[in-house]
Amino acid sequence: MNADGFGFGTQIRKSPYFEATVRWGATGFSVYNHMYIPRDFGNPEQNFWNLVNDAILCDVAVERQVEITGPDAARFVQMLTPRDLSSMAVGQCKYVLITNADGGILNDPILLRLAENHFWISLADSDILLWAQGVAVHSGLDVTIGEPDVSPLQLQGPKSGEIMQALFGDSIMDLKYYWLREVELDGIPLIVSRTGWSSELGYEIYLRDSAHGDALWERIMATGMAFGLKPGHTSSIRRIEGGMLSYHADADINTNPYELGLDRLVNLDMEADFIGKAALRRIQQAGVSRKQVGLIIDCEPMQGPNTTFWTINKDGAAIGKVTSAVYSPRLEKNIALAMVSADFAHVGMDIEVVTPSGPTRATIVERPFFDPKKKLAAA
Secondary structure (H helix, E strand, O other): OOHHHHOOOOOOEOOOOHHHHHHOOOOEEEEEOOEEEEEEOOOHHHHHHHHHHOEEEEEOOOOOEEEEEOOOHHHHHHHHOOOOOOOOOOOEEEEOOEEOOOOOEEEOOEEEEEEOOEEEEEOOOOOHHHHHHHHHHOOOOOOEEEOOOOEEEEEEOOOHHHHHHHHHOHHHHHOOOOEEEEEEEOOEEEEEEOOOOOOOOEEEEEEOOHHHHHHHHHHHHHHHHHHOEEEEOOOHHHHHHOOOOOEOOOEOOOOOHHHHOOHHHOOOOOOOOOOOHHHHHHHHHHOOOEEEEEEEEOOOOOOOOOOOOEEEEEOOEEEEEEEEEEEEOOOOEEEEEEEEEHHHOOOOOEEEEEEOOEEEEEEEEOOOOOOOOOHHHHO
8 A cells, every 4th residue: 555545635744754654554544743643553452462562663753842942941841831840850851741821731741851951842732832932922031942853753662672772782771761862873863762652661762854764764673573573553552551641532721730630740839930830729729620530341342442532420410521441452351541520539439431332330440550650661
């Protein structure tokens, strides 16, 4: 199948790896940050097993980077997020929330600090480039904000470390969880970080020159074959097992950090001001009216993830919605992330979920569903 068969237009961008992913068997695409992302390489369950047993290579060039440089870069980045960045070192990565004036979540990216005054915001699916440029206009701060020619790949799974060692040598094994390093591969300029959207051991490889996209993909696949590397896509099964958020599904502009139990990403006591600080203080003091929970849904194994939000009922009244649901072949259960009224957010409570095949019983449980201490990813 060639790319022309998909009928893609020019208004949605293709990644530097697009042709390679088609050659390697991508059969379906989605759109994320105005760009195509491969979402299907055949069987999603096989993709999951490839990830948790060996390794997969994923085109995630859709994780666009917002680059912030200039003398006031650090001060400006702190304005965007309620997470305290005062101790963030050069070479470090942090998971952050970007909030608006109402405390609503606009994005939950990884922030990378490449130099004292050089940051990348590695985006989930929303237009933070426009937000950051808008915030900068009247900020009085000396910053330059743009989208660099940077396109990440994710190399994820238990064999990813061995593949990285084969690609970059033994020194790459010193790279710690949530840290980054500037490297080259066959003269191709890269940033490598110990991060990823899988809850498994993994790396993100940020290509800094899109002209090398095809060569980089082929080089990694060729090296990885001996370790069982397969082309793949970010796994809905694994990320829901790990309780990882999908922006627009599990969180959006009307969701605040406290509803998600992400209090650790909000520091109201720091001196620095940030957008949403007053609103988040009010929310913290008043408490939230709804909370995210985990669910086990008691029905036949689901054939794929939910494509709509499913209503949750208790005693005949609607109390919330399922945001992400999937069957986990490892846990042999239908698992889900859901947002429910705080009055009912109690582990062990039985509720009813209205699935496309009808109402079914479900139970509220702890999340994440697997490896809650992130021992695999941080190993």
